[in-house]
Amino acid sequence: MINHNWEYVIEMAKSFKMLLGPESALGVTDHEKYLYYQPGTLLNQGITTNDSIKAGSLADKVLKSRSRITAKIGPELFGVAFLGIGVPLYDTGGEIIGSLLLGQPTAIQDALLGDARKLEESFRCHCSNYQWLNSCF
Structure with missing residues (x-):
């Protein structure tokens, strides 16, 4: 199994967060858990590092579909509605190693x-x- 440089991925995610603005939430997952989550000023899903990926969540759907997902997510899983965009993360061999997730508040x-x-x-x-x-x- 390849040892992935998650620190680099997380640092890149932090740059994306600055680009997207403070109201957005951003997360990085591997296949099982959140490796990074930064809530937005207007959106906090209550996720913390090492939380398991919930069945039916945007991360779960991205990893299962192996494709980009854009959806309006209801409050059922995280207690707050949001617009979500998620993409799979690939290693240099083309294997999916996790997901990058963006949440925008719907307020x-x-x-x-x-x-x-x-x-x-x-x-x-x-x-x-x-x-x-x-x-x-």
Whole structure:
């Protein structure tokens, strides 16, 4: 078995975290556990180093599918909803050795959807009032 340089992978992940911004969460796994996890200012999944990968999690799906996964993840596994992107990590021989995971909070998206629904309801109300006024003449 090849000895992987996880320290290098984790240092690269820290650079990616700086690129993505403080609100994002970032994790690195091998096939069994989290080797690195840095929560975001707006997203903390409560993961710590050496936590096992949960069945059905983004890391689990990436490792099983051997492909990039993008999904909106519900709060069932980690207690918080988030947008997740995960990719497999490969060694120089092309074997999958783990995964790199990004989590983005959905708070802004959820707030915008709520505002859009309020705007839609307000628009419907104004249309109804306009139709009522029109029928009076």
